[in-house]
Amino acid sequence: MDQITAILDRLLALHPKEIDLSLGRMERLLAALGHPERRLPPVIHVAGTNGKGSVTGTMRAILEAAGKRCHVYTSPHLVSFNERIRLGEGGRIVDDAKLFDALLRCEEANAGQEITFFEITTAAGLLLFAEEPADVLLLEVGLGGRLDATNVIDRPLASVITPVSMDHEKFLGSRLGEIAGEKAGIIKPGCPVVVAPQEPEAEAVILRLAQRLRAPVHLFGQDFTAFQDHGRLAFQDEEGLHDLPLSNLSGSHQIINAGVAIAALKAAGLWPGAEIAARGLRKVNWPGRLQPLTHGPLLEKCPEGAEVWLDGGHNPGAGVAIARFMGEQEERHPRPLYLVSAMLTTKDPVGFFRPFEGLARHVACVPITSSTTARDPFELADFARVAGLEATPFTRLDDALADIVACAQKDGEPPRILICGSLYLVGEVLAANGMTPR
Incomplete structure (x- = not known):
């Protein structure tokens, strides 16, 4: 058994439940680590049921085409746990030595107290993101949003809510509106939120919370749209129409995901222009999705x-x-x-x-x-x-x-x-x- 597997096994045993949504344990550990969440690069925070990874991967491809250094946090992994954490220039997957060091420091700071596996490994990710230089952190929610371990960011550049559907009802609620409310919990006061197409019940909940927090809303179908036009991706907002190549990802739903990614970069002030974005769209890679x-x-x-x-x-x-x-x-x-x-x-x-x-x-x-x-x-x-x-x-x-x-x-x-x-x-x-x- 290698070092990474051994420490991950130990961390998995720190809580009797795999999922126990709460922020208290996470806040305690981050305080013990010296609050790495306060030293992060600017953050785009992504929640939703479907499309989180594709939207994140599309933003990363466009930003890297613009020469930006991106930290990326996603879950779950497909083959190796390291896939969850990408660091800086070229979005390289964290190597074993850095990952082990961060996990060990989190284990020592936690001092055997009860904490879920996702919480303590997310803390390790935040530690790495705080200590390695980057221009932006693309931070994907693990489960839900409001009580997710990633929801320790005070002022993201933008929050993104991808399409919400029924999933994880045991933890998030039995109705679509309840689930949407949990996902919308990442919206922060005054910070822009980009909202993908939603069922009416979910959209109403998200918009109501955004209004209460005075968070500027960028809503698909109202403030921006994306559609396929003669084998190209057309993105339109109040600034005009962008004629772009289709994303490298398969499926008509990737038209929407690409549109949401573009809107998020614009809302965050990171849009590099259509020419650079076109280069990124041709290189988007998100394994395991069609x-x-x-x-x-x-x-x-x-x-x-x-x-x-x-x-x-x-x-x-x-x-x-x-x-x-x-x-x-x-x-x-x-x-x-x-x-x-x-x-x-x-x-x-x-x-x-x-x-x-x-x-x-x-x-x-x-x-x-x-x-x-x-x-x-x-x-x-x-x-x-x-x-x-x-x-x-x-x-x-x-x-x-x-x-x-x-x-x-x-x-x-x-x-x-x-x-x-x-x-x-x-x-x-x-x-x-x-x-x-x-």
């Missing part, structure tokens, strides 16, 4: 000529976006679609699978080996059937792929395979395929 698998040992286990996609989306909103993309692919180039899926017990499988009814031929349900809260494949297959899909459970990913090979031979045509339902599953696939994010 990522094509084009090479590697795992692809060799798929049917010859198969088209393989990975996406870690895991809630009903993500299901709609991913199914829409797969439908667009089907219209352009018809192929039988097979899902290979795994999910955590905290997610809504029926809500995720339902948009694929009439589109997916079959769901192969597989286990997740890297999480203790994974749903049993037999149970997941039952949920898929409730959503109107044919489904079969498998005890191994290789067995699921072998079954798709057999089906493809009967079909007589290469299939389209979507590996989906969990970032943990996507991480396992990338690791098995030798594709650790960089």
Whole structure:
């Protein structure tokens, strides 16, 4: 066991619950560390249910095209914990030595007191961000917003609320408005907030809080918009129309994410102009989100000529976006679609699978080996059937792929395979395929 794994295991044992939303423990630890949260570069804070990572990745690509040094904090990771923390010039993933030192200092400052894993590892991230020079910190919320460990920033350059949908109801509330209220908890008095398209119930809650805090609002569809026009990205706000290339990320929902990212940079005073932004948009990289698998040992286990996609989306909103993309692919180039899926017990499988009814031929349900809260494949297959899909459970990913090979031979045509339902599953696939994010 290496040093990083050993210390992460120790930190995981400091609290009986994986999630226990509160700011008290975080504030105590940050005080013991000398308040690194007060020495950070200017911050753009990002909350929401879907699209947080894509919006963050798009902002990072544009800022780096402008020569800015970006710190980036995201979660969860896909293969290596280090992926959560990117430092400075080139957005390099933190190396083991720096990460271990920061984690050890947090462990010592915490002195064995009760604290969640996300809280103490977020403190380590803030420590690194405070001590390494950068022009901006792109800070992604872990869960919710109001009581999230990242919500220790007093005056961000801008707060961003990506689309809110039902997820983590056990912690955030059973109604969309309640969840939106938790996400909107990152809005700070007088600081601009950029709001992505929302369901009316969520939008009303977000706007009401922003008004109460006198936070200037930049609302998609009202203050700015983004749409595809003849294979280009059109972004329009009160300053005019920008003609830009499409983002390097796949899916029509990435049009909205790119628009929100551009609006956030403008609200934060960091917009570098359309020419530089165009260079950034062509280089956006966010692994595990409609990522094509084009090479590697795992692809060799798929049917010859198969088209393989990975996406870690895991809630009903993500299901709609991913199914829409797969439908667009089907219209352009018809192929039988097979899902290979795994999910955590905290997610809504029926809500995720339902948009694929009439589109997916079959769901192969597989286990997740890297999480203790994974749903049993037999149970997941039952949920898929409730959503109107044919489904079969498998005890191994290789067995699921072998079954798709057999089906493809009967079909007589290469299939389209979507590996989906969990970032943990996507991480396992990338690791098995030798594709650790960089």
